Amino acid sequence: MTGRTEMRVYDCDAYTVDKSLPTAVVLPTTTDQVAQIVRLCNRLQVPFLPRGAGTGLSGGTTAVCGGVVISTVRLNQILHIDLPNRRMVAQAGCVNIHLTKAVAKDGLHYAPDPSSQGACTVGGNVAENSGGPHTLKYGVTTNHVTGLKMVLPDGEVVELGGEIEDAPGYDLVGLTVGSEGTFGIVTEVTVKLTPLPEAYRTLLGVFETIDDATQTVSDIIAAGILPGALEMIDQLILNAIEDAFHFGFPRDAEAVLIIELDGFEAGLDTDAERVREICKKNNAREVRLAATPEDRARLWMARKKGIGAAGRLAPSIVTQDGVIPRSKLPEVLREIKDISRRYGIRICNIFHAGDGNLHPCILFDERDPDELHRVVEAGEEILKLCIRVGGSITGEHGIGVEKIDAMPLMFTEADIALMEKVRGVFNQNELCNPGKLFPNSKSCVEVKWRPKTAYV
Numbered sequence: 001m002t003g004r005t006e007m008r009v010y011d012c013d014a015y016t017v018d019k020s021l022p023t024a025v026v027l028p029t030t031t032d033q034v035a036q037i038v039r040l041c042n043r044l045q046v047p048f049l050p051r052g053a054g055t056g057l058s059g060g061t062t063a064v065c066g067g068v069v070i071s072t073v074r075l076n077q078i079l080h081i082d083l084p085n086r087r088m089v090a091q092a093g094c095v096n097i098h099l100t101k102a103v104a105k106d107g108l109h110y111a112p113d114p115s116s117q118g119a120c121t122v123g124g125n126v127a128e129n130s131g132g133p134h135t136l137k138y139g140v141t142t143n144h145v146t147g148l149k150m151v152l153p154d155g156e157v158v159e160l161g162g163e164i165e166d167a168p169g170y171d172l173v174g175l176t177v178g179s180e181g182t183f184g185i186v187t188e189v190t191v192k193l194t195p196l197p198e199a200y201r202t203l204l205g206v207f208e209t210i211d212d213a214t215q216t217v218s219d220i221i222a223a224g225i226l227p228g229a230l231e232m233i234d235q236l237i238l239n240a241i242e243d244a245f246h247f248g249f250p251r252d253a254e255a256v257l258i259i260e261l262d263g264f265e266a267g268l269d270t271d272a273e274r275v276r277e278i279c280k281k282n283n284a285r286e287v288r289l290a291a292t293p294e295d296r297a298r299l300w301m302a303r304k305k306g307i308g309a310a311g312r313l314a315p316s317i318v319t320q321d322g323v324i325p326r327s328k329l330p331e332v333l334r335e336i337k338d339i340s341r342r343y344g345i346r347i348c349n350i351f352h353a354g355d356g357n358l359h360p361c362i363l364f365d366e367r368d369p370d371e372l373h374r375v376v377e378a379g380e381e382i383l384k385l386c387i388r389v390g391g392s393i394t395g396e397h398g399i400g401v402e403k404i405d406a407m408p409l410m411f412t413e414a415d416i417a418l419m420e421k422v423r424g425v426f427n428q429n430e431l432c433n434p435g436k437l438f439p440n441s442k443s444c445v446e447v448k449w450r451p452k453t454a455y456v
């Protein structure tokens with residue numbers, strides 16, 4: 001594709017603040033085609049970048065220097081399922097949920113479950129080291145990937161790792177997971193399959209105040225209980241979900257927690273009772289237990305479609321992604337409320353509370369330049385706050401273009417130079433996904449190729 005109109009779909013991901021039109025978009029169907037495209041781009045010295053479903057939240061797949069977007073959506077086949085050894089080989093463009101659907105009848109699933117799992121690709125998950133509600137107990141993408149096939153930025157095809165775990169030598173799979181598309185184009189992913197839990201107890205805790213809800217999160221973990229998932233939704237977004245789906249959530253509650261316990265049937269009721277007591281101790285108005293699988297599905301639909309429902313609240317949303325120690329949740333949520341007040345912008349919260357992984361969603365209208373400016377500044381202040389309390393500038397959405405300027409808040413010049421050296425081993429001339437991750441690459445791509453052409 002080279003037409004301006006059809007390529008507009010590719011001018012950003014779910015971080016809509018930075019937009020830039022690519023030079024071309026290609027949709028290969030084989031690893032060999034990807035390699036040929038990459039070699040051609042090298043010959044012509046044209047930048048190129050991988051793109052999955054474009055659900056990224058940090059602008060990782062935005063063509064900030066133009067160049068060729070290599071979409072993986074047609075690399076969407078599950079190639080091999082090895083049930084006895086609990087492995088699957090899938091092409092990088094497979095949608096996350098399709099992996100689980102393919103083996104659910106065998107009592108297995110692919111554990112990392114981003115809330116976007118109905119759309120995002122496993123290649124995108126690898127690039128971002130994505131998490132999800134259930135990664136509190138089961139771990140993030142890197143804990144579930146054992147092998148990769150990848151087209152290196154010079155066009156060479158390599159295989160890293162394989163079906164066995166902990167292969168000898170450097171852990172190049174571990175290094176590549178989370179490299180945000182700057183090491184090459186992943187075309188195949190070997191993942192672990194995890195048995196489905198025997199039983200679930202899914203509770204909804206309803207709280208009058210955010211403080212009580214966040215204190216409950218800390219207390220549950222401190223009590224030695226490890227829920228499969230522990231998610232928080234605040235009042236603003238809860239009402240948007242109600243408007244969209246009419247689930248019967250209490251509109252006047254300041255926050256709700258979705259607390260899921262899973263594992264063997266024996267013992268689950270005891271843990272559920274302990275969770276209920278901790279909620280009550282923290283003044284929960286009500287604790288509901290999902291009585292049927294349908295009730296449970298409704299709770300998860302509310303959580304996973306929550307950001308979509310927030311689309312009702314404003315024309316544009318920036319979903320921030322910081323991490324903090326769980327015990328700091330009450331203090332940090334209070335400060336975020338204060339930031340919202342000081343900058344005069346609405347912020348709602350729906351996040352992986354058990355991981356301390358915040359997602360303040362900043363609501364605004366990108367056509368208003370003044371508001372856009374305040375959104376960027378408020379976002380930066382939230383990240384500084386996360387660092388101040390001992391956290392980090394990203395939990396699972398990556399740096400992309402969004403957080404380039406925040407890197408020096410967390411890393412020294414020497415740290416960043418070392419990371420750039422590692423990137424250089426794979427991506428020597430920076431043609432592969434330029435302008436991402438590092439402050440230096442931002443300026444150098446503007447000089448090397450063409451200035452960023454942001455437009456609305």
Ligand SMILES: Cc1cc2nc3c(=O)[nH]c(=O)nc-3n(C[C@H](O)[C@H](O)[C@H](O)COP(=O)(O)OP(=O)(O)OC[C@H]3O[C@@H](n4cnc5c(N)ncnc54)[C@H](O)[C@@H]3O)c2cc1C
Pocket residue numbers: 013014049050051052053054055056057059060061072092093113114115116119120121122123124125126127128129130131132133180181182184185186187307308396397433
């Ligand atoms: C509503 C919503 C909810 C979300 N919830 C979560 C959540 O719970 N947890 C979470 O972690 N994230 C979440 N995200 C963020 C996003 O879905 C993830 O980052 C996801 O992994 C991106 O996958 P994608 O296929 O859309 O990748 P894209 O957005 O297309 O790309 C993301 C990055 O990966 C690179 N990339 C893509 N494919 C490849 C490949 N084959 N090889 C190498 N690099 C590649 C791109 O260059 C880019 O840097 C959410 C997003 C939305 C919109």
